[in-house]
Amino acid sequence: MVFIVAVVLVAARTRMAAAVLAALLSFVAYNFFFIEPRFTLNISARQGVVTVCLFLIAALVAGRLASRLRSQVLALRAANAHANALQALGRRLGAAADLGQVLDAGRRALSSALGAEAWLRLEQRESDPGTGLAALDRDAADWAQRHGQPAGRYTDTLAGASWWCLPVRAEQGTLGVAALRFDARQARPTLEQRRLAEAMVEDIGQAALRTRLVADLESARVTGETERLRSALLSSVSHDLRSPLASMIGSASSLASYGDRMDAADRRSLLETIQLEGERLDRYIQNLLDMTRLGHTGLTLNRDWIGVDELLGSARRRLQRYQPQARVELALAPGLPPIWVHPALVEQAVFNVLENAAKFSPPDEAVTMSASLHDGALRIDVADRGPGIPEDERARIFDMFYSVERGDRGRHGTGLGLTICQGMIGAHGGSVEALAGPDGRGTVIRITLPLLQPAPSARADDD
Known part of the structure; x- marks a missing residue:
């Protein structure tokens, strides 16, 4: 048993050749020390020959099994490391929002997983332009990208290069090239390293293609939005001017x-x-x-204290100057504190909402404007009694030049008033939202403004 255990241990820790050598040495030692006549290699009894041969065969079989088990364990570890490396790369690439982040994530993952220097070029952008690629190495990288085949070290193309260059491919063709430089003492990458490198480069190619498609879609969206705004502006200018x-x-x-x-x-x-x-x-x-x-350019806020009644009253008087027939009912909760805002901007925002509400309220109906405190913020509600805004379009009424084809915004106005209101209130840290009327009729535009205090320097200036 000691004889077989020794062979199994050698096979489990080394290769099969070492196990065979251990079996032969154990066979000779067993014959020399334990088989009569001792301390010779002669075997006098036939049973001794059979015993020694059986021990040798058993040792060889056990060694072979142990060696195969060791190979399977090593292969399983390599496969697990392979999967972990690809999973880590997938997480990094999934979080990459643009090509620059794909380059950085891909280079880091290749270098970490393969234990080699890594360099990437995708669509003429390089992960590290300062990396010391010699002229021959760059020629190999260019050849690999141009022909879609590996080049450089470990290949038959420009084998004198010190970097192994792999093309980064996707469905739409070759997108770039990845270059790896292993330790100079390593004759060539192992089969597992090659497979892992090829799999990682393929994933990088898919991520690069995804970012390209996302960029193309965003460009198309911006172009379409620009065209829509241009058409809306021309239409608005032609009518409202x-x-x-x-x-x-x-x-x-x-x-x-x-x-x-x-x-x-x-x-x-x-x-x-x-x-x-x-x-x-x-x-x-x-x-x-x-x-x-x-x-x-953004808005510069010149904040000052102003009473809520003064602010809303000013917006109402301004509306009645332009639309004398409009009726606005004002309801203020008692005890409202003054607010620290840019008065002109907030008044303009409230006026835009009032003007929009007055346009679409029936002639015999009044617009209601109320103010109250909720959760430490000032809430201003402007409610009209018009036909209302479809629920699926309420969020979009704050888009520039957007007009609902039916409902409160119909084909009236430029589609700018509520957009400006949202921008001005947003500059104060507040929000604007559109809600259905309390009884299902009309629309409520709700403005929420935080109750802020001036900074100490502002207080000192006021004093």
């Missing part, structure tokens, strides 16, 4: 041609039309300027 201009030109022409034959009331009416249409045109241009500020 030409309509007041036409009214102003018509009124001015009438005054110029027939002013001396008109009574004072008619002349006053035409002058008021010119003034109102001019103010309407000014508001539209101001909306365009506000959108430019929101989209490019």
Whole structure:
């Protein structure tokens, strides 16, 4: 048993050749020390010959089994390491949002899993431009990418290079190249290393293709959105600029041609039309300027204390100046504190909501504007009694130039007022949302503003 155990241990820890050698040495030692005549290699009894041969055969079989088991264990460990490396690479690539992150994740994963220096090039972008690839190495990388075949070290193409270059392929063709440099003492990568490298490079190619497709889709979306906004802007400009201009030109022409034959009331009416249409045109241009500020330069908040009643009252008076027929009912909860905001911007936001609500409320219905405190924030609700907004379109009414084909926004207006409101309130850390009316009729636009306090420096300046 000691004889067989020794052979099995050798086979389990080394290769089969060492186990065979151990079996032969054990056979000789057993014959020399234990078989009569001792201390010679002669065997006097036939039974001794049979016993020794059986021990040798048993040792060889056991050694073979132990060696095979060892090989299977090593193969299982290699497969497990292979799977873990691919899983780790998959996690890194899955989190990569652009090609630069794919390059970084792929290079790190290749280097860590294969124990080699790694370099990647995808769509003419390199993971590490400072990596010391000699001219011959770059020639090998270019050849591998151009022909879609491995090149460089360990291959028959530009074998003098020190890097092993693998093409990064996907369904749409070769996207780049991966280069690996193993330890100079390593004759060539093992079969497992080759398979792992090829599998990882394939995953990197799929991730690169995914980021390309995502970028293409985003580009197409931006192009489509730009075209939609362009068309909406042209449509809006053609209507909202030409309509007041036409009214102003018509009124001015009438005054110029027939002013001396008109009574004072008619002349006053035409002058008021010119003034109102001019103010309407000014508001539209101001909306365009506000959108430019929101989209490019941002808003600078000049905060100050203002009472809620003063703020909402100012917005109501401004609306009634432009729409005298509009009725706005104001309901304020008692004890509302003053708020630390940019008064002009918040008033403009509230006015935009009021103007939108007044347009679509029936003539005999009033717009209700209320203010109260909820969870440490000021809540302003503007409710109209119009036909309402479809539930699936409420979130979209804050998109630039978006108009609901039916409901509160119909085909009226430019589609800018609520977008500007959301931007101005958002600059204060607040939010704007559209809700259904309390009894299913109309729409409620809810503005929520946090109750902030000025910074100590601001207090000192005020003092």
